[in-house]
Amino acid sequence: MQSSCSQFVFPLQVASNLREMNLMREQSLLTDVTITAEDREFECHRVVLASSCPYFKAMFTYDLRESTERKVTLHGIEATSFAQILHFAYTGTCMLSKQNAADIFVASDLFGILSLRNAAENFLKKCVDSSNCLQILRLSSMYSCPEVTKIAKEFARQNFIDVTQQNEFLHLSIDDVIVYLNDDDINVAREDLVFDAAIRWLRHQPNPMNLTQRVLESVRLPFVRPEYLKIQSTMEVLLNDNAQCLQKISEAISYHHSDSNCGTFSNKQRKPRKRTSREVVMVFGGETRIGSTHEASNDVSYYDPMTSRWDSISILPGAVSAEAFSVVSLGYEIYLTGGTVNSKATNEVTVFYTYLNKWVKLSNMLVPRYHHTCTAIEDMIYAVGGTNGSRCLDDVERYRSDVDKWEKIEKLVHAIKCPAVATHKEKLYVFGGFTDSYVISQSIQVYTIPDKTWTIISSPMIDYTCAHAAPINSKIFLLGGGSKIVKIYDTETDQVSRVSDMLEKRDNCGVTVVGGKIFVTGGVSESSGPSLMTSECYCPLRNKWERIPEMPRPLHRHGSVSMRIPIYQRTDRVSPRTPRTMTSSEEMTSPGIT
Incomplete structure (x- = not known):
């Protein structure tokens, strides 16, 4: 039996109706509201606006004044942008270009037209260039578009030279230009180029003298060539009449000649940018034993995973003179703490500035110690346990580099020496170690920094094999104690488990993490055996x-x-213990740039 009903569908009807209504709008037929943007008026149909824009639906259907007024004025939107919004409301089409995409994105966000906003956002991802990346970065950050922000930020970093030549750079606000120039990841071969960009921006400002000092703080002045700084301080009007800036420039010129820790510059200003540096495995001091021959090493060498090569840094004999010390890196600096000198515990601390290739003596620790372990977290160095030669220590102290000062914190639950120590988030993890009677501790002592409290976790898996701790994300790898065995401690579950063994049995080796991989260097296979030259890497x-x-x-x-x-x-050859005077020829050599 045939149905008496049949549905007729004409797919083009809706599009046809919209085209007709758009023609009527253009001819001002049956329009019932006039929208004014800037000084331009647009005749519209309320029903079309309300059906396509949540903004206008709320305006015309709620008990607002605009719901009954014949004329409505919009604020904060350009007439050209509203014209595009209106065209989209009536036709479902919009012509996006480099010139209008940002404005249409903002307008469609204001009116709640998500389809158009998303289209404009996707278009912005594809049209980022040197002339607009800073505007797009600012816009995407303001409107929470993480993908666009990531693309624009990376483009601005990679193309710093081209971007800073654009007018858009000159029109950045003081806060935005400081953020940009401060970025550790901008792609520059020399810091001189950042200095040039800062001066170029300042010259464009109506009152640059009031801004000069703030902007120059974003430049890492110690890494600008000294001879270039001397010329600029003489020739550049913005600088030669500014006593504070001239003082900073003078300090920067002499920075790498001084044996102070140069507290006049911030930590960031004293570090080269990432693109002018590379991450390596740095090896310090130690001992070499071959047969009956035994000698202390004061070498500093490093392994570059990018080139698969070892290189050495030349320093004066005796520069790394202590034995049984602990070494830790913080930023671009390496801190060597304690140890023994002439068989006596010392509390001396020296820092090696890799970017100046120079040692500097710092404030002593509060407690002389050796066979201790240092670690760094939140720009502070923690010295844990060890021995003073007569007993194991439960003392823990930390160093603040901003004030060059050590301070005591809460003591360990159990005094230990030779512990494996690592940090994760706001916790300090102390694994195993020895008591005075050389009993191996089978516990993990955990210090929660905000709470200033220690807790104990016992585990039979913690033993002599857990000599070094290497943190990667939420896992801490334990290894290097007279065995091939490698264990892993999960900070989220407090469980200890096994992973693949090392290729070689090692004790008294070096362990560090570079690029998410563990690098193990040297050591001995047997307690009285020869020192090893071999190294291995764990992925x-x-x-x-x-x-x-x-x-x-x-x-x-x-x-x-x-x-x-x-x-x-x-x-240069520089000792941490012995200051020296540089020659006049050295005074003209840049610390980080050739």
């Missing part, structure tokens, strides 16, 4: 160990840290 993603090139010399009981060093590395 957590593949759970696999691989050999890497051998060290320049066999070593054990050495320090090992990850560190970023300048691409242009100086080779």
Whole structure:
């Protein structure tokens, strides 16, 4: 039996109706509201606006004054942008271009037209260039568009030279230009280029003298060539009449000649940018034992995973004179703490500035110690446990680099020496270690920094094999205690488990993390055996160990840290204990740039 009903569908009817209504709008037929944007008036149909824009639906259907007025004035939107919005409301089409995409994005966000907003956002991702990346970055940050922000920010970083030549850069606000120039990831070969960009921006400002000092604080003045700074301080009007800026420039010129810790510059100003440096495995001091021959090493060498090569940094004999010290990296600096000198515990602390290739003596620790372990978290260095030569220590102290000062914190629950120490988030993890009677502690002592409290976790998995701690994300790898065994502690579950063994049995080796991989250097296979030259690398993603090139010399009981060093590395010979006077020819050499 055939149905007596049949539905007829004409798919083009809706589009046809909209085209007709748009023609009627253009001819002002049956329009019932006039929208004014800037000085331009647009005749419209309320029903079309309300059906396509949540903004207008609320305006015309709620008990608002505009719901009954014949004329409505819009504020904060350009007439050209509203014309595009109106055209989209009536036709469902919009012509996007580099010139209008940002304005249409803002307008469609205001009127709640999500389809058009998304289209404009996707268009902005594809049209980022040197002339608009800063505007797009500012816009995407303001309107919470993380993908666009990421693209625009990376483009601005990679193309710093081109971007800073554009008018858009000159029109940045003081806050925005400081953020841009402060960025550690901008792609520059020399800091001179950042200095030039800062001066160019300042020259464009109506009252630059009031802004000069703030902007120059974003430039890492110690890494601008001294001879260039001298010329600029003489020739540049913005600088030669500004006593404070001239003082900063003078300090920057002499920065790498001084044996102070140069507190006049911020931590960021004293570090080269990432694009002018690379991350390496740095190895310090230690001992070399071959047969009956035994000698202390004062070498500093590093392994570059990018080139698979070892290189050495030349320093004066005796520069790394302590034994049984602890070494830790903080930013671009390496701190060597305590140890023994002439068989006596010391509390001396020296820092190695990799970007100046120079040692500087800092404030002593509060307690002389050796066989302790240092770690860094939140720009502070923690010295944990150890021994003073007569007993194990439960003392823990931390160093604040901003004031060059050590301070005591809460004591360990159990006094230990030779612990493995690592940090994660706001916690300090102390694994194992020895008591005075050389009993191995099978506990994890956990210090919660905000609460200033220690707690204990006991585990039979914590033993002599847990000599070093290497944190990667939420996992802490434990290894290097006279065995091939490698364990992993999960900070989220407090569980200890096994992963792939090392290729070689090692004790008194160096362990550090670079680029998400663990690098193990040297050590000994047997307690009285020869020092090892071999090194290996562990990839957590593949759970696999691989050999890497051998060290320049066999070593054990050495320090090992990850560190970023300048691409242009100086080779001066400087001792941490012995200050010296530089020659006049050295005074014209840039610390980080050739």
